[in-house]
Amino acid sequence: MQLIECPWCGPREETEFHYGGQAHIAYPETPSELTDTEWAQYIFFRANPKGLFAERWSHSGGCRRWFNAVRDTRTYTFLATYRSGEPQPEVQS
Amino acid sequence: MTSATPPGAHLPEHGDFLWRNPEPKKSYDVVIVGGGGHGLATAHYLAKNHGITNVAVLEKGWLAGGNMARNTTLIRSNYLWDESAAIYEHSLKLWEGLEDDLGYPILFSQRGVLNLAHTEQDVRDSVRRVEANKLNGVDAEWLTPDEVAKICPIVNVSGDIRYPVQGATYQPRAGIAKHDWVAWGFARKADEAGIDLIQDCEVTGFVTDGDTVTGVCTTRGDIACGTVALCAAGHTSVLLDMLGVPAPLSSHPLQALVSELLEPVHPTIVMSNQVHVYVSQAHKGELVMGAGVDSYNGYGQRGAFHIIERQMAAAVELFPVFARAHLLRTWAGIVDTTPDASPIVGHTPYRNVYVNSGWGTGGFKATPGIGWCLADTVAHGRPHEYVAPFALDRFVTGALVDEHGAAAVAH
Ligand SMILES: Cc1cc2nc3c(=O)[nH]c(=O)nc-3n(C[C@H](O)[C@H](O)[C@H](O)COP(=O)(O)OP(=O)(O)OC[C@H]3O[C@@H](n4cnc5c(N)ncnc54)[C@H](O)[C@@H]3O)c2cc1C
Numbered sequence A: 001m002q003l004i005e006c007p008w009c010g011p012r013e014e015t016e017f018h019y020g021g022q023a024h025i026a027y028p029e030t031p032s033e034l035t036d037t038e039w040a041q042y043i044f045f046r047a048n049p050k051g052l053f054a055e056r057w058s059h060s061g062g063c064r065r066w067f068n069a070v071r072d073t074r075t076y077t078f079l080a081t082y083r084s085g086e087p088q089p090e091v092q093s
Numbered sequence B: 001m002t003s004a005t006p007p008g009a010h011l012p013e014h015g016d017f018l019w020r021n022p023e024p025k026k027s028y029d030v031v032i033v034g035g036g037g038h039g040l041a042t043a044h045y046l047a048k049n050h051g052i053t054n055v056a057v058l059e060k061g062w063l064a065g066g067n068m069a070r071n072t073t074l075i076r077s078n079y080l081w082d083e084s085a086a087i088y089e090h091s092l093k094l095w096e097g098l099e100d101d102l103g104y105p106i107l108f109s110q111r112g113v114l115n116l117a118h119t120e121q122d123v124r125d126s127v128r129r130v131e132a133n134k135l136n137g138v139d140a141e142w143l144t145p146d147e148v149a150k151i152c153p154i155v156n157v158s159g160d161i162r163y164p165v166q167g168a169t170y171q172p173r174a175g176i177a178k179h180d181w182v183a184w185g186f187a188r189k190a191d192e193a194g195i196d197l198i199q200d201c202e203v204t205g206f207v208t209d210g211d212t213v214t215g216v217c218t219t220r221g222d223i224a225c226g227t228v229a230l231c232a233a234g235h236t237s238v239l240l241d242m243l244g245v246p247a248p249l250s251s252h253p254l255q256a257l258v259s260e261l262l263e264p265v266h267p268t269i270v271m272s273n274q275v276h277v278y279v280s281q282a283h284k285g286e287l288v289m290g291a292g293v294d295s296y297n298g299y300g301q302r303g304a305f306h307i308i309e310r311q312m313a314a315a316v317e318l319f320p321v322f323a324r325a326h327l328l329r330t331w332a333g334i335v336d337t338t339p340d341a342s343p344i345v346g347h348t349p350y351r352n353v354y355v356n357s358g359w360g361t362g363g364f365k366a367t368p369g370i371g372w373c374l375a376d377t378v379a380h381g382r383p384h385e386y387v388a389p390f391a392l393d394r395f396v397t398g399a400l401v402d403e404h405g406a407a408a409v410a411h
């Protein structure tokens, strides 16, 4: 089992966390103007890279707060975790 | 034991090679990317149904070493919606004649599947699905807990567990098959027809001219092509990214495990969404178990141990007799899941590129069915009627085919 570094609580066991998929997807600013294709992109389409991925995690068994992580989807290694609202840090795999 | 021959004793020896290992030619009419079950079945039906044999199957590793080698081989067609019933039932009918078609043993054993219901909502959904199945000509019955116990005596149907069994759907024609032999049977037939199966050949890029792909770049050189069929399962996004085509696919590790070899104790297949495990017993005697995907995206062909632990807890809850079995082996594959738990098959923005993906945790059962339909799609240059509802544009039109219920504990 991995240890995941919650930006508020520090390192905790993976089983305390829930996955939330791709990070940094903002709700559309002008929802009523979106075409069907744009809605589909917003709702369903997510990046699925083999490599570095910025994604959301929730410390559901701890402080219950959401945060972001950069993880390598090939090795599952967490390269950085950071609080929501902070920019994605530059990391190397 | 009354029979003197142990299970499997009558199986043939493997002597001769089942296929050639040809050098790639400069050009093919059809290039299939991915030599798993779907790619190999597509090759077979291109030759058999359409007489198209100037075909290459390009495989980055060894033939059928991806999910085809790693799945738990459950075959059934009891999905909810008409669109799904059509393709999965077409596939099941092909399974019923596949051994003859391939002239190769596949150990297809129609031992039935029980999908257990543990809550009132489960019961309502299950009864609805049984009725939908019947309307679609798919064999299905609703069973009471006592009837469940008659079919599978080792399931705990007492009121004494956390989520008591309230009944089950039953599809008698469901079953299991020997996955490797299925792949080898398709490969042998395709090779016999003159199709080139090329291993150690990774597709690393595409040569395009406007909306046409004129060739594929591979680790064994560039190959020109008429039509391309993508059958890369968990790696589909990697290929579509090379073409700049977005698709709502997520790749996840999916794990499975087996116990040591045991005497036959489990006569059927049991799946439970709620308690979250499914189990069958392989011909050799291992209990074969699986559950859901690891939650995060991943390409690593391995998963986390706490997922296995949870599966084992669920298995022992439902089958107290398993408490004394030992875990022998665990492994994982990479499955490509979609938002509605249905596949994505058909046209891409490139005129001559077809995608076959998104079968996620349940595409083994579809192997002959999708091979048949994809071959037909490639041969005629338009989606076969059974795959048409699964086009990529359904995420824009909203015509989703939501099979989260019937996709069951993942399969
Ligand atoms: C643990 C587990 C249990 C499962 N259980 C069941 C089950 O009980 N019932 C069921 O119906 N389904 C099940 N599945 C799902 C099923 O295995 C898949 O849906 C199905 O095998 C996918 O089709 P395939 O056989 O063609 O995939 P694969 O065998 O994965 O074939 C894809 C091939 O493409 C190759 N490839 C990828 N990228 C490239 C490239 N760039 N160039 C060349 N080749 C490439 C890969 O190496 C691979 O061999 C399970 C899956 C797993 C992992």
Ligand SMILES: [Zn+2]
Pocket: A006, A007, A008, A009, A010, A059, A062, A063, A064, A065
């Ligand atoms: Zn925390």
